[in-house]
Every structure is written in structure tokens, then in C-alpha cells.
Amino acid sequence: MAEVVPGALAGSVATGPNAVVRAVRTYLDHLVVERGLAPNSVSSYRRDLRRYLDHLDRLGISSLDAVSEQTISGFLMALREGDRDHQPLSASSAGRTVVAVRGFHKFALADGLATSDPSAGVRPPPPAKRLPKAISLGDVERILDAAGSAGTALALRDRALLEVLYGTGARISEAVGLDVDDLELESDDPAAHTVLLRGKGSKERVVPVGSYAREAVRAYLVRGRPDLLAATASGGRGAPAEKAGAMFLNARGGRLSRQSAWAVIVRAAERAGVSAEVSPHTLRHSFATHLLEGGADVRVVQELLGHASVTTTQVYTLVTVDSLREVYAASHPRAQG
Incomplete structure (x- = not known):
């Protein structure tokens, strides 16, 4: 007791x-x-x-x-x-x-103090939906530029990582889980350039890779990743098989962790002078929001994000409606009383 x-x-x-x-x-x-x-x-x-x-x-x-x-x-x-x-x-x-x-x-x-439970049918109110926080295209571009500004092997990795996150809508866990073989970038047809993402519940999806992400990845694979892979000979402790296949490597030649990838985003945002709060999902949220603002169908965005239900994706439409409302209020001659 x-x-x-x-x-x-x-x-x-x-x-x-x-x-x-x-x-x-x-x-x-x-x-x-x-x-x-x-x-x-x-x-x-x-x-x-x-x-x-x-x-x-x-x-x-x-x-x-x-x-x-x-x-x-x-x-x-x-x-x-x-x-x-x-x-x-x-x-x-x-x-x-x-x-x-x-x-x-x-x-x-x-306890026998009452003959019924009148509260059984009353449910607590559902929590308010928290709208995903996207940042502007200008802030995204500043973050991407800041990530690769040093020109080192790590800077090339960081730029490639963030370009992949924003260019494909990948979750940060999906990005750090990528192997080199998961990317198809060698075809002469740009439409065939894709990445295989492994999402929640081991579900896989193939997503297009745009030209900016493609060029950043190629630069990293040619000029950055070999230097990081060479860290094995200098005392790196990652498993050899992991080093050989992992796309994004840390400074010791092992697979980049989710926590380290988060730190990459935060550091790049700080260097870029972006004041908005940045989290591991910021670039994914921005990817979805910018697609919808550009006219993409919500079901296409659902497939790209790997959502099981379109209802999950529709929360992004609330963000774009808010954006449209702000533009209307600021621009239409009869919007304000």
C-alpha cells in the first residue's frame, strides 16, 4: 500500500x-x-x-x-x-x-456509489491540429547555399543531404538510411532519375530527383564521399560493409546518424541567418507546401510523401489556404474594410 x-x-x-x-x-x-x-x-x-x-x-x-x-x-x-x-x-x-x-x-x-456512469459517452475534445511549419523558398535557398559554402567534403555532403531532403520530401530517417545504390542518376533521361525511399512500416516508394539535388549528389559522390570513406584507413570505426554502402557518411567514415543530420540543418540555418525555427522535418514540410502552392494535386503530394491516407496530406492544404488568405488581404483593393 x-x-x-x-x-x-x-x-x-x-x-x-x-x-x-x-x-x-x-x-x-x-x-x-x-x-x-x-x-x-x-x-x-x-x-x-x-x-x-x-x-x-x-x-x-x-x-x-x-x-x-x-x-x-x-x-x-x-x-x-x-x-x-x-x-x-x-x-x-x-x-x-x-x-x-x-x-x-x-x-x-x-465502488457502488452510483448506479451508472454518465461520463462513459463523453470524449475529451480532440487536440487542435498543429499545422506543419514550412519556410519560404528564399529561406530554403539560403540554407542550402550556406550548407555547401565551405567546399569541403563535409560541406559537399551537407549540401547533398539538404538538397535530397528538400528535393524529394524524404523524412530525415529515410535520407540517412539511403545507400548509394538507392539512387538512379546515370540515365540519359532526366525523368528516370529517382531515389528509393524506405518509409514507415518498411514501405518503399520511388520519388523523382530534381536537377539541383542530382548535381549536389553527384558532386558529393565524386569529390566528397571518397574522402570521408578514406577515414576508415585513419581510424574510422564504422562497420566496413556499412561504409561501403551508406550514402551519407560522417567524418569517421560511418553512416551519418539522424541526430547528426538534424545538426547539419540547424547549423546551416544559423549560418544563413534564418530566424524561423528549423526542425528535422522543416525541409519535408516546405517541400509539400511549396508543391501545393505551385498547383500540385494533393494526391500526388500524398504519394511523394509516402502518406498512407490523403487525410494526413490535407493538413498542408490548410497552410496554403492561410498563405492565400494573407496574400488576398494584403493585395485585393476591397479586402480591407
Whole structure:
């Protein structure tokens, strides 16, 4: 049995001796004694349930069996809208409070304190969709130029890596997992220049390689990768088979890691003076956004990104609509009142 933390249950969750208040106190006791929750977690539950009890009190509800699914749905709506004493809660904060309420009602039913669980059909609000963060074409070009500016073997690798990420929409894990044989760049027909990407769930897709990425990769393969591969003779510790096949190598001649590739992007952005936040997926997001802004069909972009469902890809259309709205607001003579 978990030790009861002194003071963990101190303070009333609400005023009044009604059955709902007593049930909440019993539930909080259960969280501490039987489930062994930390004091901070219990405090969060108490705070959320105090607000719930205040809501029930305003409705004149003092019995668990008087609570309906509509009562709890109304509480969720009140959380999202806020009131005189409370700011509106975000979807995630409201969801956390509803989870506390659902846990309480489930316990009350199991412990014989209620004859039903009115919260069973109430679901926490879905979290707001986080729009992917793309950067402008100008920022992309500055980052790419900064990556290869030194002209060293590592700089050639960095430029090739970032050109592949932006030119194919590859995930960073897909890019660092590439072998030399996964790229087809020798055909006389530019349309046949492709890269084989291995995505999530071992799913493979073949994606076209544009001229900028193609030239950057060729420069790296001719003038950069041989120098990095030669690091084996100077004490590099990567496995020989890995060194022989891996496309992007580190300074010791081993396969470049995902973390190191992320650092390449961040360093290039800093050198380019790009102030926007840059993450491992920044170039992938920019690839998709710029394609859609250029008129590409969303299902084509879905195939290029390797999304199993077009619904996943459609989040990028929200970004482009926002962009169009900004252009309209700034450019149309009757857009502003």
C-alpha cells in the first residue's frame, strides 16, 4: 500500500456535505492510498474536480444519479468557453479535466456509489491540429547555399543531404538510411532519375530527383564521399560493409546518424541567418507546401510523401489556404474594410 502523503488530501474539494462531494473525497483518497499517485498529480485531480463540483453546484445537483451525460457535456463546453472566474481552456487542458471527471465517475460506479456512469459517452475534445511549419523558398535557398559554402567534403555532403531532403520530401530517417545504390542518376533521361525511399512500416516508394539535388549528389559522390570513406584507413570505426554502402557518411567514415543530420540543418540555418525555427522535418514540410502552392494535386503530394491516407496530406492544404488568405488581404483593393 502506498504511503499517504501528509496534507495530500488537505483542504475541501468543495463546500457542502452532499453525496457528490463525499464521493469525490473518497476518490481522491483512493488515488493516494490505493493507486499511489504523487502529490502533484493528486493536486491536479483535486483542482479539476473542484471545478466540476462548482459546476454541479450551480446546477443544483447533489446526487451522483442526478448527473447525466448532458451534464458532463455541458461542463466540457463551459471549460472551453470560460466564465467570469475562469479563462477558456485549450483542448488539451479541457481534455485533462474531462479525463479526471471520467475517472471519478468510473470509480463511483465500481465502488457502488452510483448506479451508472454518465461520463462513459463523453470524449475529451480532440487536440487542435498543429499545422506543419514550412519556410519560404528564399529561406530554403539560403540554407542550402550556406550548407555547401565551405567546399569541403563535409560541406559537399551537407549540401547533398539538404538538397535530397528538400528535393524529394524524404523524412530525415529515410535520407540517412539511403545507400548509394538507392539512387538512379546515370540515365540519359532526366525523368528516370529517382531515389528509393524506405518509409514507415518498411514501405518503399520511388520519388523523382530534381536537377539541383542530382548535381549536389553527384558532386558529393565524386569529390566528397571518397574522402570521408578514406577515414576508415585513419581510424574510422564504422562497420566496413556499412561504409561501403551508406550514402551519407560522417567524418569517421560511418553512416551519418539522424541526430547528426538534424545538426547539419540547424547549423546551416544559423549560418544563413534564418530566424524561423528549423526542425528535422522543416525541409519535408516546405517541400509539400511549396508543391501545393505551385498547383500540385494533393494526391500526388500524398504519394511523394509516402502518406498512407490523403487525410494526413490535407493538413498542408490548410497552410496554403492561410498563405492565400494573407496574400488576398494584403493585395485585393476591397479586402480591407
